[in-house]
Amino acid sequence: MVRVRDEDTLGWPAPPRTVETAAEQQAREGSRALLAIWMHANGVRQRAEAALRAHNLSFPLWWVLFVTDELIRESSDAVSQRDVSRRTKLSKAAVSYLMGILAERSLVDRGPEFGGISYRIWLTRKGERLLTQSSKAIEVAMCGQPPPELRARERTAARSPLESEK
Numbered sequence: 001m002v003r004v005r006d007e008d009t010l011g012w013p014a015p016p017r018t019v020e021t022a023a024e025q026q027a028r029e030g031s032r033a034l035l036a037i038w039m040h041a042n043g044v045r046q047r048a049e050a051a052l053r054a055h056n057l058s059f060p061l062w063w064v065l066f067v068t069d070e071l072i073r074e075s076s077d078a079v080s081q082r083d084v085s086r087r088t089k090l091s092k093a094a095v096s097y098l099m100g101i102l103a104e105r106s107l108v109d110r111g112p113e114f115g116g117i118s119y120r121i122w123l124t125r126k127g128e129r130l131l132t133q134s135s136k137a138i139e140v141a142m143c144g145q146p147p148p149e150l151r152a153r154e155r156t157a158a159r160s161p162l163e164s165e166k
Contacts, residue, residue, distance in 0.1 A: 044142065051141035055134040062138070063088060064098045065107060065131050069123050078120035080113070102127065 107127035110119040
């Protein structure tokens, strides 16, 4: 390796080593796994959003519609925006905004609760049809394979500790 004299570096920091030691690799493995999962999740969401664009829905709109339907099926009754907010972990304001859009598009029917201050929400027939069609589109879009870096990590994790030391 050629050593550069300090006066020839012009004050620039020394370039990093290009090869990690085994200890450094192991110390960074958790971060690499997190990034692989994050990148895979972003790819899944991008495929879902692309499939939903054909149905004039964003992922958050579809998600709120899906969860509303799910809660109605569980309770056999209309649901409140607060119920949807709890299930999705979205803020009440975000759910209210998204429900307003769904109501404008006639995908949900929301009316005041008798004697209360919250809305009772049902999916309309149009909302049920759109949810069925868009959910099928998402399922088709999700048939893609996970990215190569995640598949490689899954194979590495499946090996026994003795095999990875070889």
